Amino acid sequence: MTPQRPRRRMTSKSPDTQDDGSAAAPSRSAGAGDSEQSETLTQLREAISEIDQRHAEGESGFFTGLSAPGGSVESTADGWTEGRAGSAPDFADALSFADGGSDDAEDGADFDADYAKAKKTAMNMLAMRDHSREELRKKLLKRDLMSEAVNELIIKLENSRLLNDEEFAHRFVRAQRENRKLSRAVLKRELSKKGISAELADEAVAEVDGEEELAREVAAKKAASTRRLDYAVRERRILGMLARRGFPSAICIKVTREVLDED
Secondary structure (H helix, E strand, O other): OOOOOOOOOOOOOOOOOOOOOOOOOOOOOOOOHHHHHHHHHHHHHHHHHHHHHHHOOOOOOOOOOOOOOOEEEEEEEEEEEEOOOOOOHHHHHHHHHOOOOOHHHHHHHHHHHHHHHHHHHHHHHHHHHHOOHHHHHHHHHHOOOOOOHHHHHHHHHOOOOOOOHHHHHHHHHHHHHOOOOOOOOHHHHHHHHHOHHEEEHHHHHHHHOHHHHHHHHHHHHHHHHOOOOOHHHHHHHHHHHHHHHOOOHHHHHHHHHHHHHHO
């Protein structure tokens, strides 16, 4: 009969004891630390989401008091304020630039300076002669002045009736008709170059008449200065002069022949 081996006694290990008999380090459980960290992350996500929403709606000052990571965030009527973390993060001051900090003051100073220059220049120009609204505006913009300052000045000049396109158009037509003997067609073209609307130009030109009489006056003056030339040369020069003034071709031919026959 084969002798039986003695059974080895099995002992159960304590969960706090390692194989070598030493005490095992306590395992990390999902306790208060994880819960607290999760809560902080949730609060930060909510804070960032709220900031984005308020920024999209254009609300100013939404970065005021925003806490740095690690601090608790609370919502108040004045915006986002922090709890126990301390002062607001540095990027809040940096972002004040984008919200119109020092740049606003600088832009305001530039606007005031350009407005003053535009006003002085405009008054000098208007003292020399009349200008249309668009004519004056283009001249001021060529001096590298802020368009906002120029536009505001133009509006104020119009409100004070120092600029008035309707009155300008009528005065321009009378002066050009008398001094340069321009036809109605050329007068309309010149008014258009100065930014006068077609409607105002038509109204201003309608007050002048005597197109044929004016053409005859121009032809007679040219005929007198070309008496020593051949008939064909005189005719060509008179016709060219009338055409450049914008008179209709039928009127040009008629008055040219008449003044040459009379001369």
